[in-house]
Amino acid sequence: xxxxxxxxxxxxxxxxxxxxxxxxxxxxxxxxxxxxxxxxxxxxxxxxxxxxxxxxxxxxxxxxxxxxxxxxxxxxxxxxxxxxxxxxxxxxxxxxxxxxxxxxxxxxxxxxxxxxxxxxxxxxxxxxxxxxxxxxxxxxxxxxxxxxxxxxxxxxxxxxxxxxxxxxxxxxxxxxxxxxxxxxxxxxxxxxxxxxxxxxxxxxxxxxxxxxxxxxxxxxxxxxxxxxxxxxxxxxxxxxxxxxxxxxxxxxxxxxxxxxxxxxxxxxxxxxxxxxxxxxxxxxxxxxxxxxxxxxxxxxxxxxxxxxxxxxxxxxxxxxxxxxxxxxxxxxxxxxxxxxxxxxxxxxxxxxxxxxxxxxxxxxxxxxxxxxxxxxxxxxxxxxxxxxxxxxxxxxxxxxxxxxxxxxxxxxxxxxxxxxxxxxxxxxxxxxxxxxxxxxxxxxxxxxxxxxxxxxxxxxx
Numbered sequence: 001x002x003x004x005x006x007x008x009x010x011x012x013x014x015x016x017x018x019x020x021x022x023x024x025x026x027x028x029x030x031x032x033x034x035x036x037x038x039x040x041x042x043x044x045x046x047x048x049x050x051x052x053x054x055x056x057x058x059x060x061x062x063x064x065x066x067x068x069x070x071x072x073x074x075x076x077x078x079x080x081x082x083x084x085x086x087x088x089x090x091x092x093x094x095x096x097x098x099x100x101x102x103x104x105x106x107x108x109x110x111x112x113x114x115x116x117x118x119x120x121x122x123x124x125x126x127x128x129x130x131x132x133x134x135x136x137x138x139x140x141x142x143x144x145x146x147x148x149x150x151x152x153x154x155x156x157x158x159x160x161x162x163x164x165x166x167x168x169x170x171x172x173x174x175x176x177x178x179x180x181x182x183x184x185x186x187x188x189x190x191x192x193x194x195x196x197x198x199x200x201x202x203x204x205x206x207x208x209x210x211x212x213x214x215x216x217x218x219x220x221x222x223x224x225x226x227x228x229x230x231x232x233x234x235x236x237x238x239x240x241x242x243x244x245x246x247x248x249x250x251x252x253x254x255x256x257x258x259x260x261x262x263x264x265x266x267x268x269x270x271x272x273x274x275x276x277x278x279x280x281x282x283x284x285x286x287x288x289x290x291x292x293x294x295x296x297x298x299x300x301x302x303x304x305x306x307x308x309x310x311x312x313x314x315x316x317x318x319x320x321x322x323x324x325x326x327x328x329x330x331x332x333x334x335x336x337x338x339x340x341x342x343x344x345x346x347x348x349x350x351x352x353x354x355x356x357x358x359x360x361x362x363x364x365x366x367x368x369x370x371x372x373x374x375x376x377x378x379x380x381x382x383x384x385x386x387x388x389x390x391x392x393x394x395x396x397x398x399x400x401x402x403x404x405x406x407x408x409x410x411x412x413x414x415x416x417x418x419x420x421x422x423x424x425x426x427x428x429x430x431x432x433x434x435x436x437x438x439x440x441x442x443x444x445x446x447x448x449x450x451x452x453x454x455x456x457x458x459x460x461x
Contacts, residue, residue, distance in 0.1 A: 005331065007302040009258065012320055020042045021258075023075030030352060031346075031347045031352060032346045032347055032349075032350035032351060032352040032361070033342075033343035033344060033345075033346040033348075033350075034108050034109070034258075034346030034347070035346075035352045036183065036184060036346050036350060036352075036356045036361070037145065037183075037185055037339060037342050037346050038108050038109070038184070038185055038255060038258040038259060038343060039184045039259065040184045040186075040259060040260060040261050040262060041186045041259070041261050042186050042189060042259040042260050043260070043261065043266035043267070044259060044260065044266075044268070044270040044271045044274075045270075045271070045274070046189040046192075046224065046259065046260075046271075047256060047257070047259065047260050047267060047268060047270075047271030047273030048184065048196075048270070048271040048272075048273075048312060049189055049192035049193045049196055050185070050188070050189070050192050050193070050256045050259065050271075050336065050412060051250070051256055051271050051272060051274070051275035052192070052196045052199065052251075052274070052275045052278050052279075053188075053192040053195040053196065053199075053329075053332050053336050054250040054251075054252055054256065054336055054337075055248060055249070055275060055279065056196075056199045056275075056278055056279060056283075057142075057174060057199065057280055057329065057330070057333045058202075058330065059247050059300075060203070060244075060247060060282060060283055060286050060287070061206065061245055061286065061290075061301040061302045061303055062247065062300060062301055062302075063079065063243075063283060063286055063287035063290065063291075064210075064286070064287055064289075064290025064291040064293075064294060064298040064302050064305075065240075065242075065243070065298045065299060065300050065301070065302075066078075066079075066241075066243040066244050066247075066287070067079075067181070067240070067287055067288075067290075067291040067298070068235040068240075068291060068294075068295065068296045068298040069201050069226075069237055069239055069240030069243075069299075070236075070237055070240040070241070071224065071226060072224060072291070074237070075240065075244075075287070075291070077286070078240070078241055078244050079244055079283060079287055081311060082184070082244050082245055082247070082248045083248065083276065083279060083280070083283070085403065085429060086248040086249075086250075086402060086403070087272060087276050088429075089401075089402060089403060089406040089407065089429070090250070090253050090272055090406070091266075091269060091272065092406040092407065092409070092410040092426075093113075093253045093254065093257075093406045093409065093410075094253070094268035094269065094272070094411065095269075095414075096113065096117070096406075096409045096410055096413045096437040097113070097254060097257050097264070098264055098265055098268075099413060099414070100116070100413075101262075101264055102265075106258075106262075106264075107254060108127075108254065108255070108258040108322035109254055109255055109258070109340075109343070110131050110251075110252070110253075110254045110255065110401065111123040111124070111127045111128035111131065112254070113125065113127075113254055113409060114127035114128075114405070117384075117409050117413060118408070118409075118412065127401070127405070130175075130396075130400065130401060131251055131252070131340060131397075131401060132216075132340060132341070132344070133393060133397060134202060134249075134251045134393060134394075134397040134398060134401065135251060135252065135337045135338075135339075135340045135341065136337070136340075136341055136372075136376065137393050137397075137457050138251075138277075138333070138334075138337040138375045139334055139337050139338055139341070139372075139373075140335070140376045140379050140380050140382075140383075141380075142330045142333050142334040143172060143173055143176070143334060143376050143377055143380040144169060144280070144380040144383075144384060145175070145330055146168075146169070146170030146327060146330045146331070146334070147166070147168040147170075147171070147172050147173075147380065147381075148165065148168070148422075149172075149323050149326055149327040149330065150168040150171060150172055150327065151163070151165055151168040152303075153320060153323050153324070153327070154168065156312075156316050156319060156320060156409075159314075165381075165384060166381035169377060169380050169381045170377060170381070172327075172331075173332075173373060173374075173376070173377040173380075175331050176331060176334045176335060176338070176373050177370060177373045177374070177377075178321050178336065179191070179331065180338055180342070180369045180370070180372065180373050181333055181365065181366060181369060182335065183196055183356060183357075183365075184259075185255065185256075185258075185259045185336075185339045186259045187431055188332070188335055188336060188339075191244050191331075191332050191335060192332055192336065194328075194332065195329050195332035195333070196278060198280065198325050198326075198328055198329040199278065199282055199329055200278065200282065200320050200419070201325045202326050202329070203281065203282035203285055203286055204285075204291065205318065205321060205322040206285075206286050206302055206303075207285040207286060208324070209291045209306055209314050209318065209386070210286075210289035210290045210292065210293040210294075210316065211289055211293070213293050213294075213305075213306070213313045213314065214292055214293035216313075218284050218313070219293070220293070220294060220295075220297060220313075221295075222292075222293070222294065222295035222297075223295045223296050223297070224291075224295045224296060225296060225297065227296050227419070235443050235446060236357070238439045238440065238443045239440075239441075239443040239444075239447070241436060241439075241440070242394065242395055242399075242436065242439070242440035242443060242444070244393075244434060245398070245399055245403065245433075245440070246394035246395070246398045246399070247283070248279075248402070249394065249398035249399070249402045250402060251397070251398060251401045252336070252337070252339065252340060253266065253402075253403060255339060255340065255343070258272075259352060286302065288325060290302040290305070293305070303319075303322070303323070303326075306319060306322075307319075334439070338372065338373070340367070341369075341372050342372075343356040345365070345368040345369065346361075346365065348363075349364035349368060349434070350364060350365065352407035357359050392441060392445065394436060394440070394442050394444075395436070395437055395441040395443075396441055399433050399436055399437050399440065400433075400437060402413070402434035403429065403436075404433045404434060404437075405429070406428075407426035407427070407429050407430040408426075408430060410426055411423060411426050411427070428457075
């Protein structure tokens with residue numbers, strides 16, 4: 001387990017920073033996953049880069065569709081509430097982690113938190129598998145989206161081109177296959193800075209594109225009423241809430257905080273403030289401008305609306321630029337969600353007593369990280385309908401990890417009075433989120449059933 005207790009019998013002096021960090025000089029105290037992948041060398045600025053990449057991605061292109069399922073006021077309120085609740089939840093996680101670090105036990109991974117706070121079974125059989133499924137699912141999803149984005153660019157210039165989706169997925173995966181060998185989470189800091197700039201860039205493009213289309217003489221007819229029967233409206237509303245909730249999900253907050261150099265106190269809050277500054281600029285601009293331009297005709301991704309029914313509604317060069325920004329950021333997101341997998345492989349197959357760059361440790365790293373990317377690529381080519389499956393994973397995984405467990409961890413760790421607003425506020429958020437898990441899962445399964453007749457392995461969609 002990636003936790004370290006400070007021993008009073010140690011011969012060497014330990015600095016105050018090391019005490020808070022919960023680490024000692026001897027590498028035997030850490031397994032190879034924690035020692036090599038989760039190196040604690042970053043600043044709060046680096047933390048902000050990692051947080052932004054883990055949360056802000058092309059998934060925000062689905063926000064206008066979520067608003068179309070909810071309507072103007074409920075939709076905007078839900079986006080605002082999701083932002084507030086996740087910012088609060090991530091701060092609770094950070095507070096719990098800082099508390100244990102100050103007690104001499106720095107918890108480096110989500111499953112370590114569950115094991116230490118709730119018991120061994122929670123980490124081994126619930127949080128660990130759940131986090132792995134969500135993170136590796138995100139890797140598969142990003143690989144699929146990367147292939148689709150490459151195909152989109154190809155069809156802009158070769159409308160009758162014959163290349164298949166699986167070919168573009170393989171081409172896209174070549175870059176993560178190489179960059180997956182980046183040794184540690186901290187090593188991604190420069191890539192994630194570029195990722196932050198890219199998400200700002202494509203959000204500006206999408207917002208400007210939506211405003212341009214909405215004000216053009218050929219602007220589509222806008223209707224903000226809710227479509228479908230009453231039952232469909234209800235399921236649609238819950239589906240919209242689930243989309244918004246999972247859009248704000250991260251799933252790797254403890255691992256990101258583990259990259260911060262000691263002392264960690266206060267640094268995560270600064271990183272979260274940076275991240276949520278970007279979130280406010282991107283999420284709301286894309287959601288509001290996209291829904292304003294297309295109303296209840298907003299599609300699953302706003303880029304599909306940009307293509308129009310007969311011809312693109314925006315210049316080819318503009319669509320190309322937007323897709324290139326999106327494509328490049330997908331590489332960064334793929335890399336950041338490979339980190340939990342990389343950490344597991346290092347823990348199982350690397351030797352913490354030997355140098356990180358020794359032949360003994362480099363060979364298994366090269367083999368298993370490559371196999372991880374190749375497996376994700378294979379699944380992405382086989383399952384181009386993986387988005388529907390990820391919606392189900394999101395309901396079962398993202399909401400528990402990011403909305404429910406932070407409340408439980410805080411209440412169990414700090415034991416606030418049962419008469420306090422904090423206790424009941426946390427309890428209420430956990431209960432409402434649990435209801436969203438159930439409803440979101442039902443809505444996701446219903447969508448899978450409705451779309452099942454369109455599923456085909458290796459489909460060229």
